[in-house]
Amino acid sequence: MTDSAAALEATGLSMSYSRRKEAVLVDCSFRLPQGRICALAGPNGAGKSTLLRLAAGLLRPSSGTLTVLGQTPAEARSRIAYVAQSKPLPPHLSVTDTLRHGAELNRPSGRWDQQAAERIAYGDGGLKPAEKIRSLSGGQRTRIALALAFGKRAELMLLDEPMADLDPLARRQLTGALMSAATEHGTTIVMSSHVIAELEGSCDFLLLVAGGRLRLGGDIEEVMAAHTLLTGTSGTSVLDTGGHTVIDQRPAGRGCTALVRPHGEPAGDWLAERPTQEEVVLAHLRNTEAPPLLTETATPRSLQRAQRARSQENAA
Protein backbone atom coordinates (compact mmCIF):
# COMPACT_ATOMS: atom_id res chain seq x y z
CA MET A 1 0.00 0.00 0.00
CA THR A 2 1.34 3.40 -0.91
CA ASP A 3 0.32 6.50 0.95
CA SER A 4 -0.88 8.14 -2.20
CA ALA A 5 -3.32 5.35 -3.05
CA ALA A 6 -6.86 6.56 -2.75
CA ALA A 7 -9.46 4.59 -0.82
CA LEU A 8 -11.56 4.72 -3.97
CA GLU A 9 -10.71 6.10 -7.37
CA ALA A 10 -13.19 5.91 -10.24
CA THR A 11 -12.63 7.02 -13.80
CA GLY A 12 -15.48 7.05 -16.29
CA LEU A 13 -17.28 4.42 -14.27
CA SER A 14 -20.52 3.20 -15.86
CA MET A 15 -22.79 0.34 -14.99
CA SER A 16 -25.84 -1.19 -16.64
CA TYR A 17 -27.42 -4.36 -15.34
CA SER A 18 -28.54 -5.31 -18.80
CA ARG A 19 -28.13 -3.94 -22.27
CA ARG A 20 -31.78 -3.15 -22.63
CA LYS A 21 -32.07 -1.25 -19.39
CA GLU A 22 -31.01 2.27 -18.66
CA ALA A 23 -27.56 2.63 -17.12
CA VAL A 24 -27.53 2.82 -13.32
CA LEU A 25 -24.25 4.73 -13.21
CA VAL A 26 -23.06 6.97 -16.02
CA ASP A 27 -19.50 8.13 -16.45
CA CYS A 28 -18.67 8.65 -12.77
CA SER A 29 -15.22 9.93 -11.91
CA PHE A 30 -14.09 10.75 -8.40
CA ARG A 31 -11.39 10.14 -5.85
CA LEU A 32 -11.86 9.42 -2.16
CA PRO A 33 -8.62 9.87 -0.18
CA GLN A 34 -7.90 7.43 2.64
CA GLY A 35 -8.93 8.23 6.20
CA ARG A 36 -12.06 10.10 5.19
CA ILE A 37 -15.57 9.52 6.41
CA CYS A 38 -17.61 9.84 3.31
CA ALA A 39 -21.33 10.38 2.91
CA LEU A 40 -22.64 8.73 -0.22
CA ALA A 41 -25.86 10.62 -0.59
CA GLY A 42 -28.63 10.63 -3.14
CA PRO A 43 -32.28 9.77 -3.60
CA ASN A 44 -33.59 6.22 -3.80
CA GLY A 45 -32.47 4.53 -7.00
CA ALA A 46 -29.66 7.02 -7.60
CA GLY A 47 -27.03 4.31 -7.95
CA LYS A 48 -25.57 4.40 -4.42
CA SER A 49 -25.89 0.67 -3.77
CA THR A 50 -24.53 -0.18 -7.21
CA LEU A 51 -21.49 1.98 -6.57
CA LEU A 52 -20.86 0.24 -3.25
CA ARG A 53 -21.30 -3.22 -4.81
CA LEU A 54 -18.81 -2.31 -7.52
CA ALA A 55 -16.33 -1.18 -4.85
CA ALA A 56 -16.89 -4.40 -2.92
CA GLY A 57 -16.07 -6.40 -6.05
CA LEU A 58 -19.52 -7.97 -6.23
CA LEU A 59 -20.23 -6.42 -9.62
CA ARG A 60 -18.08 -5.59 -12.59
CA PRO A 61 -18.41 -2.19 -14.25
CA SER A 62 -19.76 -2.06 -17.80
CA SER A 63 -17.05 0.44 -18.58
CA GLY A 64 -14.52 2.61 -16.81
CA THR A 65 -12.25 1.69 -13.94
CA LEU A 66 -12.52 1.60 -10.17
CA THR A 67 -9.55 1.00 -7.89
CA VAL A 68 -9.88 0.26 -4.20
CA LEU A 69 -6.92 1.09 -1.92
CA GLY A 70 -4.77 1.10 -5.04
CA GLN A 71 -5.83 -2.40 -6.08
CA THR A 72 -8.65 -3.95 -8.05
CA PRO A 73 -11.77 -4.53 -5.96
CA ALA A 74 -11.12 -8.30 -6.06
CA GLU A 75 -7.53 -7.92 -4.84
CA ALA A 76 -8.55 -5.55 -2.06
CA ARG A 77 -11.25 -7.87 -0.74
CA SER A 78 -9.50 -8.84 2.50
CA ARG A 79 -8.91 -5.18 3.32
CA ILE A 80 -12.47 -4.00 2.94
CA ALA A 81 -15.73 -4.72 4.70
CA TYR A 82 -19.03 -4.37 2.94
CA VAL A 83 -22.29 -4.22 4.84
CA ALA A 84 -25.19 -4.66 2.45
CA GLN A 85 -28.68 -3.35 3.00
CA SER A 86 -30.05 -6.89 3.01
CA LYS A 87 -27.41 -8.31 5.41
CA PRO A 88 -27.41 -11.89 4.13
CA LEU A 89 -26.43 -13.96 7.17
CA PRO A 90 -27.06 -17.67 7.77
CA PRO A 91 -30.38 -17.68 9.69
CA HIS A 92 -29.76 -20.86 11.69
CA LEU A 93 -26.50 -19.65 13.29
CA SER A 94 -26.35 -18.04 16.70
CA VAL A 95 -24.63 -14.70 17.28
CA THR A 96 -21.56 -16.44 18.77
CA ASP A 97 -21.43 -18.89 15.83
CA THR A 98 -21.60 -16.01 13.39
CA LEU A 99 -18.66 -14.28 15.04
CA ARG A 100 -16.71 -17.56 15.14
CA HIS A 101 -17.49 -17.99 11.45
CA GLY A 102 -16.14 -14.47 10.83
CA ALA A 103 -12.97 -15.31 12.76
CA GLU A 104 -12.41 -18.43 10.64
CA LEU A 105 -13.05 -16.70 7.33
CA ASN A 106 -10.57 -14.00 8.25
CA ARG A 107 -7.90 -16.31 9.63
CA PRO A 108 -5.82 -16.19 6.40
CA SER A 109 -5.40 -12.42 6.72
CA GLY A 110 -4.43 -12.72 10.40
CA ARG A 111 -6.26 -9.50 11.20
CA TRP A 112 -9.37 -10.70 13.04
CA ASP A 113 -10.03 -8.71 16.19
CA GLN A 114 -12.41 -10.73 18.36
CA GLN A 115 -12.58 -8.06 21.04
CA ALA A 116 -13.59 -5.34 18.61
CA ALA A 117 -16.28 -7.59 17.15
CA GLU A 118 -17.64 -8.52 20.57
CA ARG A 119 -17.68 -4.92 21.74
CA ILE A 120 -20.04 -4.04 18.90
CA ALA A 121 -22.14 -7.20 19.14
CA TYR A 122 -22.60 -7.36 22.90
CA GLY A 123 -21.99 -3.73 23.95
CA ASP A 124 -24.69 -1.54 25.57
CA GLY A 125 -28.09 -2.77 24.51
CA GLY A 126 -26.40 -5.36 22.31
CA LEU A 127 -27.22 -8.92 21.35
CA LYS A 128 -27.44 -12.10 23.37
CA PRO A 129 -24.73 -14.59 22.37
CA ALA A 130 -27.09 -17.55 21.95
CA GLU A 131 -29.71 -15.71 19.92
CA LYS A 132 -30.31 -17.08 16.42
CA ILE A 133 -29.83 -14.79 13.44
CA ARG A 134 -33.34 -15.61 12.21
CA SER A 135 -34.91 -14.14 15.34
CA LEU A 136 -33.02 -10.83 15.11
CA SER A 137 -34.71 -7.58 14.15
CA GLY A 138 -33.42 -5.43 11.30
CA GLY A 139 -31.45 -3.20 13.65
CA GLN A 140 -29.96 -6.20 15.44
CA ARG A 141 -28.85 -7.66 12.12
CA THR A 142 -27.15 -4.35 11.36
CA ARG A 143 -25.33 -4.69 14.66
CA ILE A 144 -24.00 -8.17 13.91
CA ALA A 145 -23.05 -7.16 10.35
CA LEU A 146 -21.12 -4.17 11.73
CA ALA A 147 -19.54 -6.41 14.38
CA LEU A 148 -18.15 -8.59 11.57
CA ALA A 149 -16.86 -5.49 9.76
CA PHE A 150 -15.10 -4.27 12.93
CA GLY A 151 -13.68 -7.73 13.63
CA LYS A 152 -12.23 -7.84 10.15
CA ARG A 153 -10.33 -4.62 10.93
CA ALA A 154 -11.05 -3.41 7.46
CA GLU A 155 -9.14 -0.43 6.10
CA LEU A 156 -12.21 0.58 4.14
CA MET A 157 -15.78 0.06 5.31
CA LEU A 158 -18.51 0.26 2.72
CA LEU A 159 -21.82 0.60 4.51
CA ASP A 160 -25.08 0.63 2.58
CA GLU A 161 -27.74 2.52 4.53
CA PRO A 162 -26.21 1.36 7.82
CA MET A 163 -28.44 3.48 10.04
CA ALA A 164 -31.77 2.75 8.37
CA ASP A 165 -33.02 0.12 10.84
CA LEU A 166 -31.45 1.45 14.01
CA ASP A 167 -33.19 3.13 16.91
CA PRO A 168 -31.76 6.53 17.93
CA LEU A 169 -29.71 5.10 20.79
CA ALA A 170 -28.14 2.33 18.71
CA ARG A 171 -27.55 4.81 15.90
CA ARG A 172 -25.64 7.14 18.18
CA GLN A 173 -23.72 4.29 19.73
CA LEU A 174 -22.72 2.58 16.48
CA THR A 175 -21.86 5.84 14.74
CA GLY A 176 -19.71 6.65 17.79
CA ALA A 177 -17.99 3.27 17.44
CA LEU A 178 -17.37 3.93 13.74
CA MET A 179 -15.88 7.36 14.46
CA SER A 180 -13.77 5.87 17.20
CA ALA A 181 -12.39 3.21 14.81
CA ALA A 182 -11.65 5.94 12.30
CA THR A 183 -9.75 7.93 14.94
CA GLU A 184 -7.77 4.96 16.16
CA HIS A 185 -6.96 3.12 12.95
CA GLY A 186 -7.53 5.76 10.27
CA THR A 187 -10.26 3.58 8.77
CA THR A 188 -11.93 5.02 5.69
CA ILE A 189 -15.70 4.80 5.92
CA VAL A 190 -18.27 5.23 3.18
CA MET A 191 -21.87 5.42 4.37
CA SER A 192 -24.77 5.72 2.03
CA SER A 193 -28.06 7.28 2.96
CA HIS A 194 -30.97 9.07 1.38
CA VAL A 195 -31.52 10.91 4.65
CA ILE A 196 -29.02 13.71 4.48
CA ALA A 197 -29.41 14.88 8.06
CA GLU A 198 -28.35 11.41 9.21
CA LEU A 199 -24.86 11.87 7.82
CA GLU A 200 -24.37 15.46 8.88
CA GLY A 201 -21.75 15.89 11.56
CA SER A 202 -20.14 12.49 11.14
CA CYS A 203 -18.91 12.79 7.58
CA ASP A 204 -16.17 15.05 6.22
CA PHE A 205 -16.44 14.03 2.59
CA LEU A 206 -19.42 14.03 0.28
CA LEU A 207 -20.30 12.12 -2.84
CA LEU A 208 -23.75 13.05 -4.10
CA VAL A 209 -25.21 10.91 -6.86
CA ALA A 210 -28.52 11.40 -8.60
CA GLY A 211 -29.80 9.75 -11.72
CA GLY A 212 -26.62 7.69 -11.97
CA ARG A 213 -24.40 10.73 -12.20
CA LEU A 214 -22.09 12.32 -9.71
CA ARG A 215 -23.40 15.78 -8.75
CA LEU A 216 -21.06 16.81 -5.98
CA GLY A 217 -17.80 15.38 -4.76
CA GLY A 218 -15.26 16.64 -2.28
CA ASP A 219 -14.40 17.69 1.23
CA ILE A 220 -17.71 18.79 2.75
CA GLU A 221 -16.35 22.12 3.94
CA GLU A 222 -14.91 22.88 0.51
CA VAL A 223 -18.13 21.92 -1.21
CA MET A 224 -20.17 24.05 1.19
CA ALA A 225 -17.79 26.99 0.88
CA ALA A 226 -18.29 26.91 -2.89
CA HIS A 227 -21.97 27.75 -2.46
CA THR A 228 -23.80 30.82 -1.25
CA LEU A 229 -27.45 31.40 -0.51
CA LEU A 230 -28.51 34.77 -1.88
CA THR A 231 -31.71 36.55 -0.93
CA GLY A 232 -32.73 39.38 -3.21
CA THR A 233 -34.32 42.16 -1.21
CA SER A 234 -34.81 44.60 -4.06
CA GLY A 235 -38.27 43.42 -5.00
CA THR A 236 -37.27 41.57 -8.12
CA SER A 237 -38.75 38.15 -8.59
CA VAL A 238 -36.06 37.02 -10.99
CA LEU A 239 -32.56 37.86 -9.99
CA ASP A 240 -29.80 39.14 -12.09
CA THR A 241 -27.30 36.71 -10.72
CA GLY A 242 -24.48 38.02 -12.84
CA GLY A 243 -21.81 35.49 -13.63
CA HIS A 244 -22.78 33.12 -10.86
CA THR A 245 -23.79 29.56 -11.49
CA VAL A 246 -27.37 29.36 -10.28
CA ILE A 247 -28.23 25.97 -8.86
CA ASP A 248 -31.71 26.68 -7.58
CA GLN A 249 -33.87 29.77 -7.49
CA ARG A 250 -37.25 30.33 -5.91
CA PRO A 251 -39.50 33.22 -4.94
CA ALA A 252 -39.40 34.45 -1.35
CA GLY A 253 -42.01 37.03 -0.53
CA ARG A 254 -41.45 39.96 -2.86
CA GLY A 255 -37.91 38.95 -3.62
CA CYS A 256 -36.38 35.59 -4.22
CA THR A 257 -33.64 33.32 -2.95
CA ALA A 258 -31.05 31.57 -5.04
CA LEU A 259 -28.44 28.99 -4.24
CA VAL A 260 -25.42 29.84 -6.38
CA ARG A 261 -21.79 29.03 -6.87
CA PRO A 262 -20.46 32.57 -6.78
CA HIS A 263 -17.76 33.78 -9.11
CA GLY A 264 -16.55 36.96 -7.51
CA GLU A 265 -18.60 39.20 -5.24
CA PRO A 266 -22.36 39.07 -5.70
CA ALA A 267 -23.46 42.24 -7.44
CA GLY A 268 -26.47 44.27 -6.33
CA ASP A 269 -28.74 44.13 -3.38
CA TRP A 270 -28.09 40.73 -1.94
CA LEU A 271 -28.16 39.20 1.43
CA ALA A 272 -25.50 36.50 1.21
CA GLU A 273 -25.63 33.61 3.67
CA ARG A 274 -23.93 30.28 4.04
CA PRO A 275 -26.34 27.53 3.14
CA THR A 276 -26.77 24.40 5.23
CA GLN A 277 -25.61 21.02 3.92
CA GLU A 278 -29.20 20.03 3.40
CA GLU A 279 -29.91 23.14 1.31
CA VAL A 280 -26.94 22.52 -0.96
CA VAL A 281 -27.80 18.85 -1.44
CA LEU A 282 -31.50 19.46 -2.04
CA ALA A 283 -30.81 22.24 -4.53
CA HIS A 284 -28.66 19.84 -6.55
CA LEU A 285 -31.33 17.17 -6.40
CA ARG A 286 -33.99 19.61 -7.61
CA ASN A 287 -31.94 20.93 -10.48
CA THR A 288 -30.33 17.99 -12.19
CA GLU A 289 -29.16 20.28 -15.00
CA ALA A 290 -26.73 22.06 -12.70
CA PRO A 291 -23.11 21.46 -13.60
CA PRO A 292 -21.48 18.93 -11.28
CA LEU A 293 -18.84 20.08 -8.84
CA LEU A 294 -15.77 18.02 -8.07
CA THR A 295 -13.21 19.64 -5.79
CA GLU A 296 -9.53 19.08 -6.38
CA THR A 297 -9.18 16.49 -3.62
CA ALA A 298 -12.03 14.54 -5.19
CA THR A 299 -10.63 14.62 -8.73
CA PRO A 300 -8.97 11.40 -9.92
CA ARG A 301 -5.24 11.72 -10.56
CA SER A 302 -5.65 10.78 -14.21
CA LEU A 303 -8.12 13.61 -14.76
CA GLN A 304 -5.92 16.06 -12.84
CA ARG A 305 -3.05 15.23 -15.18
CA ALA A 306 -5.29 15.65 -18.21
CA GLN A 307 -6.56 18.99 -16.89
CA ARG A 308 -3.04 20.23 -16.22
CA ALA A 309 -1.93 19.21 -19.70
CA ARG A 310 -4.90 21.00 -21.19
CA SER A 311 -4.29 24.20 -19.26
CA GLN A 312 -0.61 24.10 -20.23
CA GLU A 313 -1.59 23.70 -23.86
CA ASN A 314 -3.92 26.64 -23.54
CA ALA A 315 -1.19 28.72 -21.94
CA ALA A 316 1.31 27.83 -24.68
Added chain:
Amino acid sequence: MTAAGPIQFRIDRRSGVATYWQIVQQTRQALRLGLLQPGDKLPTAREVVEATAINPNTVLKAYRELEREGLVEARRGLGTFVRASLGTSPAADSPYLAGLEDWVARAHEGGLDREDMAALFDSVLNKHFPQETP
Protein backbone atom coordinates in the same frame (compact mmCIF):
# COMPACT_ATOMS: atom_id res chain seq x y z
CA MET B 1 -5.80 15.66 36.50
CA THR B 2 -8.32 15.48 39.30
CA ALA B 3 -10.53 12.56 40.15
CA ALA B 4 -13.41 14.30 38.39
CA GLY B 5 -14.78 12.96 35.12
CA PRO B 6 -13.95 14.43 31.73
CA ILE B 7 -16.09 17.26 30.45
CA GLN B 8 -18.85 16.25 28.05
CA PHE B 9 -19.47 18.19 24.89
CA ARG B 10 -23.08 18.68 23.92
CA ILE B 11 -23.41 18.92 20.19
CA ASP B 12 -26.55 20.48 18.75
CA ARG B 13 -26.63 19.70 15.05
CA ARG B 14 -29.62 21.89 14.39
CA SER B 15 -28.20 25.02 15.99
CA GLY B 16 -26.58 26.24 12.79
CA VAL B 17 -23.34 26.80 14.72
CA ALA B 18 -20.42 24.85 13.26
CA THR B 19 -19.75 21.74 15.31
CA TYR B 20 -16.08 22.54 15.94
CA TRP B 21 -17.12 25.99 17.12
CA GLN B 22 -19.56 24.47 19.63
CA ILE B 23 -16.64 22.53 21.12
CA VAL B 24 -14.51 25.67 21.27
CA GLN B 25 -17.30 27.64 22.94
CA GLN B 26 -18.13 24.90 25.42
CA THR B 27 -14.48 24.54 26.39
CA ARG B 28 -14.19 28.28 26.92
CA GLN B 29 -17.37 28.19 28.97
CA ALA B 30 -15.96 25.35 31.09
CA LEU B 31 -12.84 27.47 31.64
CA ARG B 32 -14.91 30.46 32.66
CA LEU B 33 -16.95 28.40 35.07
CA GLY B 34 -13.84 26.78 36.50
CA LEU B 35 -14.95 23.30 35.39
CA LEU B 36 -11.58 23.14 33.68
CA GLN B 37 -8.42 24.55 35.18
CA PRO B 38 -4.81 24.73 34.07
CA GLY B 39 -3.28 21.25 34.00
CA ASP B 40 -6.59 19.47 33.38
CA LYS B 41 -6.74 17.09 30.48
CA LEU B 42 -9.32 17.43 27.73
CA PRO B 43 -10.97 14.22 26.56
CA THR B 44 -9.14 12.54 23.68
CA ALA B 45 -10.55 12.88 20.18
CA ARG B 46 -11.49 9.23 20.37
CA GLU B 47 -13.44 9.69 23.58
CA VAL B 48 -15.27 12.68 22.14
CA VAL B 49 -16.26 10.99 18.88
CA GLU B 50 -17.34 7.85 20.67
CA ALA B 51 -19.68 9.84 22.89
CA THR B 52 -20.95 12.32 20.30
CA ALA B 53 -20.69 10.44 16.98
CA ILE B 54 -19.16 13.48 15.31
CA ASN B 55 -16.27 13.40 12.87
CA PRO B 56 -12.80 13.10 14.47
CA ASN B 57 -11.40 15.89 12.31
CA THR B 58 -13.97 18.24 13.82
CA VAL B 59 -12.62 17.58 17.30
CA LEU B 60 -9.03 18.03 16.14
CA LYS B 61 -9.97 21.29 14.44
CA ALA B 62 -11.56 22.58 17.64
CA TYR B 63 -8.52 21.59 19.70
CA ARG B 64 -6.21 23.30 17.20
CA GLU B 65 -8.28 26.45 17.50
CA LEU B 66 -8.07 26.33 21.32
CA GLU B 67 -4.34 25.77 21.00
CA ARG B 68 -4.02 28.75 18.67
CA GLU B 69 -5.79 30.86 21.28
CA GLY B 70 -3.25 29.69 23.83
CA LEU B 71 -5.88 28.07 26.02
CA VAL B 72 -4.67 24.49 25.69
CA GLU B 73 -1.55 22.67 24.61
CA ALA B 74 -1.09 19.31 22.98
CA ARG B 75 1.56 17.15 24.59
CA ARG B 76 2.72 14.47 22.23
CA GLY B 77 1.48 11.06 23.23
CA LEU B 78 -0.15 12.38 26.40
CA GLY B 79 -3.13 14.38 25.27
CA THR B 80 -4.38 17.93 25.27
CA PHE B 81 -4.07 19.94 28.46
CA VAL B 82 -5.48 23.22 29.69
CA ARG B 83 -2.82 25.93 29.82
CA ALA B 84 -4.65 29.03 30.84
CA SER B 85 -7.81 29.87 32.66
CA LEU B 86 -10.32 32.38 31.42
CA GLY B 87 -11.50 35.23 33.58
CA THR B 88 -14.84 34.50 35.18
CA SER B 89 -17.82 36.61 34.18
CA PRO B 90 -17.54 40.19 35.39
CA ALA B 91 -18.64 40.50 38.99
CA ALA B 92 -21.77 42.36 39.99
CA ASP B 93 -19.85 45.53 40.78
CA SER B 94 -18.10 45.62 37.39
CA PRO B 95 -18.25 49.03 35.67
CA TYR B 96 -19.29 47.28 32.43
CA LEU B 97 -22.31 45.76 34.09
CA ALA B 98 -23.40 49.12 35.50
CA GLY B 99 -22.98 50.70 32.09
CA LEU B 100 -25.03 47.98 30.46
CA GLU B 101 -27.76 48.28 33.10
CA ASP B 102 -27.90 51.97 32.40
CA TRP B 103 -28.11 51.39 28.66
CA VAL B 104 -30.91 48.84 29.04
CA ALA B 105 -32.89 51.24 31.23
CA ARG B 106 -32.54 54.05 28.71
CA ALA B 107 -33.38 51.81 25.76
CA HIS B 108 -36.47 50.59 27.59
CA GLU B 109 -37.57 54.19 28.20
CA GLY B 110 -36.97 54.80 24.51
CA GLY B 111 -39.50 52.08 23.70
CA LEU B 112 -37.23 49.16 22.84
CA ASP B 113 -38.32 45.75 23.99
CA ARG B 114 -36.18 42.77 24.94
CA GLU B 115 -35.86 41.44 21.38
CA ASP B 116 -34.97 44.86 19.95
CA MET B 117 -32.21 45.22 22.51
CA ALA B 118 -30.90 41.73 21.95
CA ALA B 119 -30.81 42.31 18.18
CA LEU B 120 -29.05 45.63 18.64
CA PHE B 121 -26.53 44.17 21.04
CA ASP B 122 -25.86 41.24 18.73
CA SER B 123 -25.37 43.48 15.72
CA VAL B 124 -22.83 45.61 17.59
CA LEU B 125 -21.03 42.49 18.80
CA ASN B 126 -20.99 41.10 15.29
CA LYS B 127 -19.67 44.37 13.95
CA HIS B 128 -16.75 44.40 16.37
CA PHE B 129 -16.16 40.66 16.58
CA PRO B 130 -17.18 39.11 13.28
CA GLN B 131 -18.47 35.57 13.85
CA GLU B 132 -16.35 32.72 12.68
CA THR B 133 -17.99 31.37 9.57
CA PRO B 134 -19.91 28.26 10.55
